[in-house]
Amino acid sequence: MPELAIDLFLSAGVLALAGLALAASRVFTAIVLFASLGLLVTLIWARLGAWDVAIAEAAIGAGLTSALLLAAWRKLEDARAGAVDEDQSRV
């Protein structure tokens, strides 16, 4: 019974995090939610006994993808700051 509770919690958590990540209005929030989603999915792979996939998901899905997304997010912020600068210099 506790195992069923864990599985239900994990499935509900993945669905909730996926919905929140899609609905987040700020890019940074969406990225953090996506990283959390990756960690929960890692737990699900582990529960399914697919340890190879779990390790890959933790390292690539949750870790490196989030680092790449955050780097892209920083580029976006830089681009936005540059656009604001240009607007001000035009005024």
Place this chain on the structure above:
Amino acid sequence: MFDQIQLHESNGSRSSLKRGARIACALFSLALSAGLAIAMLVSDKAPPEMAGLVFSELEKSGVENPVTAVLLNFRSYDTLLEVAVLFIVALAMLPMTSIAPGQKLVEVDREHSVDPALAGLLRWLVPLAAILGGYLLWVGAYAPGGAFQAGAVIAGAGVALKLSGRYRFVWQPAAARLLLCAGLAVFVLAGALCAGAATHVLEYPVEYAGLVILVIELAATVTIASVLLLLFTGLQDKMPSDAGRGRASN
């Protein structure tokens, strides 16, 4: 045309699509999801003889972990193509990286001050990640682990080094290019060298299979780690054009 990637944030609330098109998109996605779900429920499970086949032939594969046996021996063709995809990613990303004078793969900026806590953490974390990567590679022969996981962990160490600001990875030197193409080159070479005694593509002689797999995985780990790190540094580095734009606006 291809020398820089411009990122723009899309404004989700002001979609350029018309209402009808958006509803059509939603209906199409829903139908696709429902179709996939129905297909999964209706279709038979994977043929059970596949798992039995893997386990009965496991002794000939040279490794004890069935996942590694499938990835690097029974279906190594798929993995070869995956490594080739990574090579193409590296080719596409190379123009994005900044060009630095000198021929060093890692440039150390000793003037750059690093937060003492971060420096202390890196001193422990990076060697630990290197050892963990080597362990994951080695353990992949008989337990969960393997080249992709090992490469990702090592790339993570590189990302941490890069984020400290003191280290820069330069991808112009010959050594860097060797790292980026080693995985594909060794994989193809191994297949070519074993071709004499093989009846199928990428078939290894049974007595050397373990060694061949280890060599391929070692090269693949190096390439996976460097391509992932290249992706990250390509996004992190300030482009020469960015610097020019910043100066123009001031």
